[in-house]
Amino acid sequence: MKRTRAPRAVAAMTVIGLATLGVAGCSSSGSASPSSTGANGGGTAVSAPSGDTASNSVTPLEPLPTAVPADLNRYYGQKLSWTSCDAGFQCTTFKVPLDYSDPSAGDITLSAVRQQATGQGVPRQGSLLVNPGGPGGSAVDYAEYAAETFPPVVRAAYDIVGLDPRGVARSSPVTCLSNSQMDAYTAVDTTPTTQAGVDKLVGADKAFAQGCEQRSGKLLGHVSTVDSARDMDVFRALLGDAKLHYLGKSYGTFLGATYAGLFPSKVGTMVLDGAMNPSLNAFQLNSQQAGGFEVAFNAFAADCVKRPGCALGNGSVQQAGQKLTAFFNAAEAKPLPTGQSRQLNSALAMTGVISAMYDQTQWPDLRLALADAIGNNDGKELLALSDQYYERGPDGSYSNLMYANSAVNCLDLPAAATSPAQVQQQLATYTKDSPLFGASLAWGGLSCAYWPVSATGSPHSIAAKGAAPILVVGTTRDPATPYAWAQGLAAQLSTGSLLTYDGDGHTAYARGSSCIDEAVNNYLLRGTVPAKGTVCH
Missing domain, CATH: 3.40.50.1820 (Alpha/Beta hydrolase fold, catalytic domain)
Incomplete structure (x- = not known):
C-alpha cells in the first residue's frame, strides 16, 4: 500500500x-x-x-x-x-x-x-x-x-x-528520517543471504521506526x-x-x-x-502482492523479448527473468555508476523495475533503463525510476510518502512477520508466488515488527x-x-x-x-x- x-x-x-x-x-x-x-x-x-x-x-x-x-x-x-x-x-x-x-x-x-x-x-x-x-x-x-x-x-x-x-x-x-538517512535506508539490501545482511536490514528497520517515534511522537x-x-x-x-x-x-x-x-x-x-x-492479513497481502508484480513483470517481459535489442534477451519469459535475477545479483556485488555520488545496487535496481510495473506506458522507459544498466553499466535511468517510486526530488529531498505509508500500515495490521526466523519460514511461499520479487517483499514484511506503536486494526470483512x-x-x-x-x-x-x-x-x-x-x-x-x-x- x-x-x-x-x-x-x-x-x-x-x-x-x-x-x-x-x-x-x-x-x-x-x-x-x-x-x-x-x-x-x-x-x-x-x-x-x-x-x-x-x-x-x-x-x-x-x-x-x-x-x-x-x-x-x-x-x-x-x-x-x-x-x-x-x-x-x-x-x-x-x-x-x-x-x-x-x-x-x-x-x-x-x-x-x-x-x-x-x-x-x-x-x-x-x-x-x-x-x-x-x-x-x-x-x-x-x-x-x-x-x-x-x-x-x-x-x-x-x-x-x-x-x-x-x-x-x-x-x-x-516525519521520520533526514534526506541523507533516507538515501541510505532505500539502498539497504532487501534480499539478505547472510547473517550480516539480515542484521543490517533489521538495524535499518529499527532505526527507521525510532526516527518516526522521535520526530512524530503521539501522532x-x-x-x-x-x-x-x-x-x-x-x-x-x-x-x-x-x-x-x-x-x-x-x-x-x-x-x-x-x-x-x-x-x-x-x-x-x-x-x-x-x-x-x-479480510486478508499482512502476510497474505504481501505474498499475494508479490505474485501481482510477478504477473506484471511477465507481461512486460513477454513484450520486451519480442523487440530487437531487449536487454533481457529474445528468448522466453522465463529466460528474461533469469537474466534479470543475474543482473540484480551482479549489481549487489558491484553497484553501477549513475553519474552522481549514489550508485545503483540491487535494492535500488529492483525498486526501479517495480516502479515501472505500475503503468505499462512506462515499459519503454524500463526497456531503455535496463539496456543502459545491463548493456552499458550505467544505472542512471534505473535509479531515476527508483527515485520516482520513493518520491525523491532532484534536490535529494523526499516527500513523506514512505513515512506515512509505514505509519498507517503498521497501525492497521499486525506485522506480517515478527522475527527473521519467521521470515525464513515464509520465504518459500513468497518465492513460489514470485521468484523475482518474493524474497524482497518477505523481508519487507518484517518492518512493522519494530514499530513503536502496536497495531490497532486487524483483518475484517466489510458488508456496509x-x-x-x-x-x-x-x-x-x-x-x-x-x-x-x-x-x-x-x-x-x-x-x-x-x-x-x-x-x-x-x-x-x-x-x-x-x-x-x-x-x-x-x-x-x-x-x-x-x-x-x-x-x-
Missing part, C-alpha cells in the same frame, strides 16, 4: 505499500490502449478466476451510530473558509480530534483543495472526494491532476475535492484508516453534502470501503478502483449493509492490487458490483479505456452499475 512529485507520481500515486523496504507502491495514471466498448458501454463478459478468500478468522466492521456524538459537535459544526490557491483551485483547512475516543486530547489540522464543478450541460451533483492511495499519497496533488484529466462530463457535475489524510503531505505529516498512534475515514465524515458534513461521493484508487479503496462500513447510510456514489481486500450501490473496479494484471482482491471486496460488500478491466497496469479509470470510463461515468452521473459480469478489454 506506498505520494509535488515526479510527473508520473503526481499523476496518480497510489499504490499500496505493504512493506517498508520491500514494496510501497503507487498507482499510475498513464494512458492504456483504448478498449472496444460493448452495447452498453461495458464490454463483453469473459471467464475470470474466483475471488480470493482469507484463511484467517475475521470479524465484520460494525457501523458507527448515525447520530453525531455530543463531544464531536464542535468539529462537525466548523465553517470552511475557502481561499484561492493554485490556478482554478480553492484551499481550506479544518480541525479534527487527534483521538476520536478522547476528543479532549487535542486537535490536528487537515488540508484540502477543490475545483468547483464547471456545470457545463449537467446539474451539479455535489463534491467528489478523490484519493490516490498509498497509504501516503497526497489527495491534494491527485485532485489537481484529476481536475485536468477526469472526463469532462464528471468534472462538469462534481466539485473535484482532495483531502490529504491525517499524517500525509499537508495534513499534520508524519503515530492516531493515523489509522479508521481515523481517516472518520475525518472524511467530518469533511463531508462541512462540505454540506448529505452523502459522500468518493473515488479511491489502490489503498484509497480500503479507505473508501472503511468509510462505507462505518457510515453506510452516508454513502452516495463510491468507486473503488484497484481494490484491496480488508444499507449503503447505496458501490462500484468496485479490478484489473486482471494489476501488479500492486491483484485482481482477486477486487473480487473479494465486491463479494463482501452487500451492495458491491464488480467491473473488470482485462489489461495491464495499476487501476483502470481515466487511464485510457473508453469502456471503463463510460461505465464509471454512467455510475457517477446516474447511479447505474454495469451489468453483472461486465469485462472491458
Whole structure:
C-alpha cells in the first residue's frame, strides 16, 4: 500500500505499500490502449478466476451510530473558509480530534483543495472526494491532476475535492528520517543471504521506526484508516453534502470501503478502483502482492523479448527473468555508476523495475533503463525510476510518502512477520508466488515488527449493509492490487458490483479505456452499475 512529485507520481500515486523496504507502491495514471466498448458501454463478459478468500478468522466492521456524538459537535459544526490557491483551485483547512475516543486530547489540522464543478450541460451533483492511495499519497496533488484529466462530463457535475489524510503531505505529516538517512535506508539490501545482511536490514528497520517515534511522537498512534475515514465524515458534513461521493484508487479503496462500513447510510456514489481486500492479513497481502508484480513483470517481459535489442534477451519469459535475477545479483556485488555520488545496487535496481510495473506506458522507459544498466553499466535511468517510486526530488529531498505509508500500515495490521526466523519460514511461499520479487517483499514484511506503536486494526470483512450501490473496479494484471482482491471486496460488500478491466497496469479509470470510463461515468452521473459480469478489454 506506498505520494509535488515526479510527473508520473503526481499523476496518480497510489499504490499500496505493504512493506517498508520491500514494496510501497503507487498507482499510475498513464494512458492504456483504448478498449472496444460493448452495447452498453461495458464490454463483453469473459471467464475470470474466483475471488480470493482469507484463511484467517475475521470479524465484520460494525457501523458507527448515525447520530453525531455530543463531544464531536464542535468539529462537525466548523465553517470552511475557502481561499484561492493554485490556478482554478480553492484551499481550506479544518480541525479534527487527534483521538476520536478522547476528543479532549487535542486537535490536528487537515488540508484540502477543490475545483468547483464547471456545470457545463449537467446539474451539479455535489463534491467528489478523490484519493490516490498509498497509504501516503497526497489527495491534494491527485485532485489537481484529476481536475485536468477526469472526463469532462464528471468534472462538469462534481466539485473535484482532495483531502490529504491525517499524517500525509499537508495534513499534520508524519516525519521520520533526514534526506541523507533516507538515501541510505532505500539502498539497504532487501534480499539478505547472510547473517550480516539480515542484521543490517533489521538495524535499518529499527532505526527507521525510532526516527518516526522521535520526530512524530503521539501522532503515530492516531493515523489509522479508521481515523481517516472518520475525518472524511467530518469533511463531508462541512462540505454540506448529505452523502459522500468518493473515488479511491489502490489503498484509497480500503479507505473508501472503511468509510462505507462505518457510515453506510452516508454513502452516495463510491468507486473503488484497484481494490484491496480488508479480510486478508499482512502476510497474505504481501505474498499475494508479490505474485501481482510477478504477473506484471511477465507481461512486460513477454513484450520486451519480442523487440530487437531487449536487454533481457529474445528468448522466453522465463529466460528474461533469469537474466534479470543475474543482473540484480551482479549489481549487489558491484553497484553501477549513475553519474552522481549514489550508485545503483540491487535494492535500488529492483525498486526501479517495480516502479515501472505500475503503468505499462512506462515499459519503454524500463526497456531503455535496463539496456543502459545491463548493456552499458550505467544505472542512471534505473535509479531515476527508483527515485520516482520513493518520491525523491532532484534536490535529494523526499516527500513523506514512505513515512506515512509505514505509519498507517503498521497501525492497521499486525506485522506480517515478527522475527527473521519467521521470515525464513515464509520465504518459500513468497518465492513460489514470485521468484523475482518474493524474497524482497518477505523481508519487507518484517518492518512493522519494530514499530513503536502496536497495531490497532486487524483483518475484517466489510458488508456496509444499507449503503447505496458501490462500484468496485479490478484489473486482471494489476501488479500492486491483484485482481482477486477486487473480487473479494465486491463479494463482501452487500451492495458491491464488480467491473473488470482485462489489461495491464495499476487501476483502470481515466487511464485510457473508453469502456471503463463510460461505465464509471454512467455510475457517477446516474447511479447505474454495469451489468453483472461486465469485462472491458
